[in-house]
Amino acid sequence: xxxxxxxxxxxxxxxxxxxxxxxxxxxxxxxxxxxxxxxxxxxxxxxxxxxxxxxxxxxxxxxxxxxxxxxxxxxxxxxxxxxxxxxxxxxxxxxxxxxxxxxxxxxxxxxxxxxxxxxxxxxxxxxxxxxxxxxxxxxxxxxxxxxxxxxxxxxxxxxxxxxxxxxxxxxxxxxxxxxxxxxxxxxxxxxxxxxxxxxxxxxxxxxxxxxxxxxxxxxxxxxxxxxxxxxxxxxxxxxxxxxxxxxxxxxxxxxxxxxxxxxxxxxxxxxxxxxxxxxxxxxxxxxxxxxxxxxxxxxxxxxxxxxxxxxxxxxxxxxxxxxxxxxxxxxxxxxxxxxxxxxxxxxxxxxxxxxxxxxxxxxxxxxxxxxxxxxxxxxxxxxxxxxxxxxxxxxxxxxxxxxxxxxxxxxxxxxxxxx
Amino acid sequence: xxxxxxxxxxxxxxxxxxxxxxxxxxxxxxxxxxxxxxxxxxxxxxxxxxxxxxxxxxxxxxxxxxxxxxxxxxxxxxxxxxxxxxxxxxxxxxxxxxxxxxxxxxxxxxxxxxxxxxxxxxxxxxxxxxxxxxxxxxxxxxxxxxxxxxxxxxxxxxxxxxxx
Numbered sequence: 001x002x003x004x005x006x007x008x009x010x011x012x013x014x015x016x017x018x019x020x021x022x023x024x025x026x027x028x029x030x031x032x033x034x035x036x037x038x039x040x041x042x043x044x045x046x047x048x049x050x051x052x053x054x055x056x057x058x059x060x061x062x063x064x065x066x067x068x069x070x071x072x073x074x075x076x077x078x079x080x081x082x083x084x085x086x087x088x089x090x091x092x093x094x095x096x097x098x099x100x101x102x103x104x105x106x107x108x109x110x111x112x113x114x115x116x117x118x119x120x121x122x123x124x125x126x127x128x129x130x131x132x133x134x135x136x137x138x139x140x141x142x143x144x145x146x147x148x149x150x151x152x153x154x155x156x157x158x159x160x161x162x163x164x165x166x167x168x169x170x171x172x173x174x175x176x177x178x179x180x181x182x183x184x185x186x187x188x189x190x191x192x193x194x195x196x197x198x199x200x201x202x203x204x205x206x207x208x209x210x211x212x213x214x215x216x217x218x219x220x221x222x223x224x225x226x227x228x229x230x231x232x233x234x235x236x237x238x239x240x241x242x243x244x245x246x247x248x249x250x251x252x253x254x255x256x257x258x259x260x261x262x263x264x265x266x267x268x269x270x271x272x273x274x275x276x277x278x279x280x281x282x283x284x285x286x287x288x289x290x291x292x293x294x295x296x297x298x299x300x301x302x303x304x305x306x307x308x309x310x311x312x313x314x315x316x317x318x319x320x321x322x323x324x325x326x327x328x329x330x331x332x333x334x335x336x337x338x339x340x341x342x343x344x345x346x347x348x349x350x351x352x353x354x355x356x357x358x359x360x361x362x363x364x365x366x367x368x369x370x371x372x373x374x375x376x377x378x379x380x381x382x383x384x385x386x387x388x389x390x391x392x393x394x395x396x397x398x399x400x401x402x403x404x405x406x407x408x409x410x411x412x413x414x415x416x417x418x419x
Numbered sequence: 420x421x422x423x424x425x426x427x428x429x430x431x432x433x434x435x436x437x438x439x440x441x442x443x444x445x446x447x448x449x450x451x452x453x454x455x456x457x458x459x460x461x462x463x464x465x466x467x468x469x470x471x472x473x474x475x476x477x478x479x480x481x482x483x484x485x486x487x488x489x490x491x492x493x494x495x496x497x498x499x500x501x502x503x504x505x506x507x508x509x510x511x512x513x514x515x516x517x518x519x520x521x522x523x524x525x526x527x528x529x530x531x532x533x534x535x536x537x538x539x540x541x542x543x544x545x546x547x548x549x550x551x552x553x554x555x556x557x558x559x560x561x562x563x564x565x566x567x568x569x570x571x572x573x574x575x576x577x578x579x580x581x582x583x
Contacts, residue, residue, distance in 0.1 A: 187477030
């Protein structure tokens, strides 16, 4: 039997053949941190006072979570990060307004096929879209890697997800990954890698792969990865970043489990409160009143997502019984959307545009909900209290479902409009 | 010693520590005030060093925030015993030096009022009159846990002169 992506990439990094269950020490290619860098700086300084980071060129810091600063305490945190990157000579620093870290990292060429990336953010698994072994760690571990340059992994077993067919009108990548999470469960891929294989993979755009890989953590996965193919090559060609280290599973790799999905059979779905695996078809929820709609985040804030919404909202008005917030995933995506007239369409329809960043997703600022309110969001988590109010309800959907629902202020199946 | 029993599955990081505080609270005392706030508002006032949490499957799922593991270590929680743990939380607990015990049998056996004791060296949990064994961590992790967490472990490595 052949080897999985996880075994092959960790074997290469460890410089020896590894087996599942083994603990290996590796030096990650990049270590991402964000607003939480200020706390990590504190840990770094108390562990090695006056010390230098081991590999400044491998550290990337993006301020995205609470931007612009919501209070002087947040501003002090941002300032501490800016001072630290200057002192330590960390060039890969991206200040407020650049975008959500998981959008920025690939945009600036800091994730490449075959690289190992860790980040003090659970959605670091997004870079699996680019054939990376990418996973989340806590702040303490990030401080440790700043100091030593290395960390450990337990070589995971792998779930193989075989994709065939193509999406029907009104159905998109978000519906697929929510359906998968509903089947696998919130802890169903715990400690495991997830690989996406099959003939449909080649037809998935980078934005689709990012939406899918991004939510791997919502079923507990350590990583969620795609092979590098022509779509990947074109993305990096445009960035002028050569692909030299792409790596993928053997055709006869041994998997813990294989699941098959025909994209043809996927329907628009919604994750209902308060767990991401609480997934039902949109049509079952049709008619439910929604107080706020949020389009954006590392899951669905790219120009393709904004365009999907603008195509529905162009020339229409967002219903007066609801409100819609839009946060582009990055400055680059924002500029693309402006050039294409998408921002004009969304604002004309009544949407409120937020700065490129995490926006209301994590409940620390912007777009908070009142007790009892319901939000339909294109983000990745609907945990109780996630958006800052434990008595509010969060429903997760595709951009298409979010936009169609904005027209009536109630949940609607996008296939009513997109045929 | 008190046991806090939360048998439901998928207790996530927002229930353990709400995201709205993540960028304004980062020290043990700041975190303690909001620990488990949206799960059990009485927890922060009632918990004491040496107490134990018993929980269901996939405990700690969600965010990579370390406030739950850091906070629980800060108050001196003896251990979290759960049917299973989410991986980032599991890793974070090792990094903080917090003992996690995965034993679905022990969790199933527990009923309110049972006496619970933990012997990490022997790999044993005693619940009422029954003893459950849990497997030891790999040596690399055990060393981090024994040193009192990752950063203390790194400090000790540096002091011995074998740091990076």
